[in-house]
Amino acid sequence: MHSNLKIEENVSLSGLTTFRIGGEARYFLRAQTEKQVISGLEFAHVNELEVFILGGGSNVLISDSGFSGLVLQVDLKGILFREGDGEAINVTVGAGEDWDEFVGICVEKKLAGIECLSGIPGLVGGTPIQNVGAYGQEVSETLVSVKVFDRHQNKTKTLSKAECGFGYRKSIFNTTEKNRYIVLEVDYSLKKNGAPKIVYSDLKSKFEGRVPSLRETREVVCTIRASKGMLVRQGGLDAQSAGSFFKNPIVRKSKLAELETILLGEGVKGIPNYFVEPDLVKIPAAWLIEQAGFYKGFKKGNAGLSTKHTLAITNRGNATAKEIIDLKADIQNEIMDRFGIDLIPEPNFIGFDNF
Ligand SMILES: Cc1cc2nc3c(=O)[nH]c(=O)nc-3n(C[C@H](O)[C@H](O)[C@H](O)COP(=O)(O)OP(=O)(O)OC[C@H]3O[C@@H](n4cnc5c(N)ncnc54)[C@H](O)[C@@H]3O)c2cc1C
Structure with a gap:
């Protein structure tokens, strides 16, 4: 039935992640x-995977x-530009396109709206999941709709931006409807000859x-x-x-006071x-982490903080996932003890x- 499906077995996953960590996928497509x-989904269903x-x-x-x-990697390609109303250019992009290459193409075409999201790794299909954002811009600002496969209804459909429920590092895809939808394609509306968004302090200065x-x-x-x-x-x-590794915590004014x-006092x-x-x-999570005594380059076994930024937990060479989790727990416990704040991981x- 799936004779022309190339489902591989016992595939190492570490090389497919930026952490360079992880065991094998029993099945991989x-x-x-x-x-x-x-x-692929049918194969998983039949085999109760x-x-x-x-x-x-x-x-x-x-x-x-x-x-x-089954680990299913979405590798759907294709970028289609279409004239929209006025200065708008609509783009339909396959979920498997490299995000940063896509940003580079749009920038060269003088299409504004995603330029501050340059240099973010991963694929286009990953960007709506946590509503990627950086340097004052979020993908939800230009996203129009997302074509998905709905695993509940077993059909392909298109979700409007409003239906995606975007917020800070969140959407329905990583909250209420986690694991339900597979992103196949994303539509954006960009602005021809538009100005870049310069609101972030590092860029302004x-x-x-x-x-x-x-x-x-x-x-x-x-460069930044x-x-x-x-x-x-x-x-x-x-x-x-x-x-x-952690989201910036959002607290009430009274908690800040x-x-x-x-x-x-200290x-x-x-x-x-x-x-x-x-x-x-x-409150910047990196600042809290530093106040709690963790510094750039801090190490615990083969896991450690980046030497350039305290917010990134890094694999310092052959780290296991367990070592990363141990360091994560140390940081979370320290921040909870000192500040009463629960740091929520982003990955x-x-x-x-237990996760
Ligand atoms: C050095 C570095 C810098 C980063 N900087 C930023 C930043 O500035 N801002 C930011 O927001 N993020 C940042 N990230 C995090 C990450 O790059 C983004 O979240 C990215 O969009 C993840 O995409 P991905 O394709 O790698 O997804 P993956 O890591 O493969 O998957 C992440 C999640 O999305 C789901 N997913 C992926 N593709 C699909 C799909 N097609 N359909 C359904 N679900 C899917 C997965 O199941 C998983 O739950 C950074 C990461 C690194 C390593």
Whole structure:
């Protein structure tokens, strides 16, 4: 029945992740057509296997024992540009296209809207899952709709942006409808000859009030990323990570005041924060981690913090998933003890019993 489906067995997953960590997939399929995606799901159903959808592996930590079901990597290609209303250009992109290559193509075509998301690793299909964002821009700002395969209804359909329920690092895909949809294609609306979005302080200070080109913006974003070890293509141990390991916590104003009282008493000059709603403030997780005594380059076994950024837990060479989890737990416990804040991890944990 699945004779022309290339389902492989016992495939090592570590090389398919930016962490370079993880055991084997019992079954593995790289699906290059929608039909193959559906046949892969049928194979899993018939054989009563769990399914994990893999993109570029840049936001996952895979357990040392791997995944006992089917890992289905979505490798659907294609980029189609169409004229929209006025200055709008609509683009339909296959979920398996490399995200950063796609951003580069759009920037060269002078299409604005995703330039600040340059240098983010992974595939296009991964970007709606946590509503990727960086340097003042989020993918939900230009995303129009997402074509998905619905595993509940067993059919292909298109979800509008409103139906995706986007928020800070979240959507229905990683919350209420986790594991239900397989992203096949994403539609964006970009602006022809539009100006780059320069709202993030690092970018503002770099360009000092002048409006740069999209290409310059992309270059500067990539340079800043490289200086923080957040550019996978620069290589090296600092890039063996899943990017930011924790979300920036959002707390009530009263909690911030409480923390200020404790920390100012200890000689700390102030807590960096910015308001996201009148009563809610975001505190940089990296700052909290440093206050709790973890520093750039901190090591525990083969796991450690990036030497350039405390928010990235990295594989310092042959780290196991267990070592990464141990360091994660140490950081979370320390932040809870000192500040009463629960740091929530950003990556997805695959093949663990307790996540
Ligand atoms: C160095 C570095 C820097 C990073 N910087 C940022 C940043 O600035 N901002 C940011 O938001 N993120 C950042 N990330 C995290 C990551 O790159 C993004 O979240 C990216 O979009 C993940 O895409 P992926 O294809 O690698 O997904 P994967 O890691 O393969 O998968 C992540 C999750 O998405 C699901 N998924 C993937 N593809 C599909 C699909 N087609 N259909 C359904 N589900 C799918 C998976 O099941 C999994 O739950 C960074 C990561 C690294 C390593």
